[in-house]
Amino acid sequence: MTPIGTSPPRPDGPDKVSGRARYTDDLPRPGLWFGATVRSPHPHARLGAIRFHRERAPDGALCLTAADLPGPNGIQLLDDSWPILAAGEVRHVGEAVALVAAATRHGALQAREAVEVDYEPLDAVLGLDEAAALPPLAALEIARGDVEAALAAAEVVVAGEYATGHQEHLYIECQAMTAWVEADGTVVVEGSMQCPYYVHKALVHAFGLPPERVRVRAPPVGGGFGGKEDYPSLIAAHAALLAGACGRPVRIAYDRHEDIVATTKRHPSRTRCRFGLTADGTLQAMDVDMTLDGGAYATLSKVVLSRALLHAGGPYRCPHVRLRGRVLCTHTAPNGAFRGFGAPQGQFAVERHMDRAARRLGLDPYEIRARNLLLPGDPLPTGQVLDDSAAARECLERAAERTGFRRRWREIEALREERGDDGRPRRGIGLALYFHGAGFTGNGERRMLSPVTARLLADGRIEVLTAMTDMGQGCAVVFPQIAAAAGGLGMEDLVFAAPDTAEVPDSGPTVASRTTMIVGGTIARAVAELRRRLESWGREQGAAADTPLREIARRRAAEGPLEVTLRHEPPAWQTFDEESYQGAAYPTYAWGCDVAEVEVEPDTLAVRPLRVTAVCEVGRAIHPVLCAGQIEGGTLQAVGWALLEEVKLEQGRYLNDRLATYIIPTFPDSPRIEVELLEKAWEGGPFGAKGVGELPMDGGAPAVAAAVENATGIAVPAIPATPERLWEWQAGSAAAAPPAAAAGAASPPLLPDPGPRA
């Protein structure tokens, strides 16, 4: 019986629930020393002398600065502009200036106190308005048709501005890395990461070593969400530098405070939308202009912007579209990868704007979406024509039907003004429609052509080797299910190698919702090919037709090694022009519709999310429990982003850089999350699966914002929708009044610039 569509227990589960699983900071290592990082207290300053007062530090402790780097002072990502240690100047609070190591954790902290740094503060650029005067880190425009002409001709033009804030990943396991140097000079690092080969590439670049002299491996990872895509390369370089200088293994394990201060976050965004529609609500033109705050260094911002804009038209059909954006550089910690990778920011704006347009036209949120949603055969702004795996209509209809959305939304709208303020909590319901492309953007997968290896072990089992890490999402069980189904094997006939660059091929990073769909697909092909070879060998050897494969495998293993390495094969039709941004940016998209229900206290404007219903089309769910688990967890992360999670900055300094003050949803804060999976096998994915990891991040926030609007009449143009902000908007009476902006005119800014708030 095929294991596809069943939910077997994850093999790493028993160790995780019993406390036996060993994460980076749990692993013993003889002679281990500990590292700590000296960080800038200034958002922008010229860096002067760095003095290490050895007499105030424990015996043997040492201190390193940029002057001690053996090679280029840059972390290799898209470029190497992110310094390993600040040199000449510091560009954000928390930037690493020097490293120390000592024999104990406490000793390392003492040694850190013994470092004295001179700074000459410089003017800091904080907030998007100030940053707009400087060259952007990246800029991009995607266009189709003639937007200006279509806006001029449109019967109705609706304009608005929307904003989203920083978000901290808040994986429960903080960043941690251990490094040592082997006798032969090989640098080994072991740590919490999503992308062993990214770390490998960064270390090869920083240390000028041949690739075989760097080895990177990943123990179990205690959560990632994108936060362990880019940053681990930096902390790995730090740990390896210290290990080389000490001649001992060195571990750097951040505590929560340091993790929040230093590591990357979700890019804040500000998006202006102008939509032109017919009087009956059919989209004629979409003009979307998005600005992202990249922080101090470029990291992955260029590709975040690309994915953001490729999703910034929402799941809607429109003949004239212009999607423009830029990433600006500010003196704050660099922003980087975070589940959704820009797509949630753009879709927040588009979904809120669809609601605004609907209000203007007297339509309900369902009607305007039903009229404009993408169907199979429709083109995206890149010209890509959707195949019949497009499922926006199915998701919208099912979610609305399941929740009674239209009736309930209209009832609350009708009663809201009539009720007045009777002091009782107000319920509201809101809806968001969304989509998410899986795999690397554009030609990314074609450039990588990620390999996977399947090889025969001496006992006749098959070992599968990939570089993917299980950060909780569950490839530890989904991969065995795919391999077993493809090979006609039992899951007990399969072994999965731990990610270790000395052992496994570079099957790419564990990001971009690509693990199941892209790498899983190559696993299926590699295991099936190995099986074909074994069967063919069996026939040549005259094995009886009913000989079990495992028996043939055992006999073949005695003859010597057998190994198959296959590479991902992107569909031949998927071509993309990176200059014109025309073509198929993704081979397919997963689709979703969220309906959020909230209760708002009229006096405090505190919002309690009661329920989110997520109807998601995922191709085929390999493991329904874990597939739903991705959607449940991603939905809550989106609800947290919408209501609670706020990074407060003052002069470039985080005011709430601890878990006591940066709030993520607890059990009592969390709505009931009901997931319904719609399955329509997509021929390009293994057994029909699409990537789903990021999809749920796109819908929760605009759905919750819409529900708050339904409850209160406040338009909620920005998140997090904290009581303080709701209060300001209510006082300004932004939403209850009819939309003020005249047709075609840009609406006034709805928000203060997300810069210093003294």
Add this chain to the structure above:
Amino acid sequence: MTTDFGVNGRAVAVEDPPMARLLDVLRERLGLTGSKEGCGEGECGACTVLLDGQPVLSCLVPLFQCAGREVTTVEGVAADAPELLARMVSAGGVQCGACTPGIVVAAWALLQRTPEPSRQEVRQSLAGNLCRCTGYEGIYRALCGADGEAG
């Protein structure tokens, strides 16, 4: 200074300062790395252990408070709770696993008092345990069955 106490049914004598954090003693002296540090200030619950059967946050408990008492960590709970562990895995109550030890300990304490908890009882009893992966639904399923009761 020596502190004598029990850990998972075994008597231990630990030479550490009286204000040493119980979490560090467990992890670094006793090699019990199941308890995790997620915040170090009593917000996340990943370091939850039982002190004489009551859930406490071991990052906030000084060693001296444990003298003569019994500490049960996730490793100790695991030995007694095979059904709970199996349900956590099969219901999708565990993803990355970093919060899981604290969740298991807090859930075990709840199940001792209330063998068939409602969704509301889980919500209250586990209010101090953060999970960033599951949206909590998998944990509800593990503790209250397929549907729980209406939230």
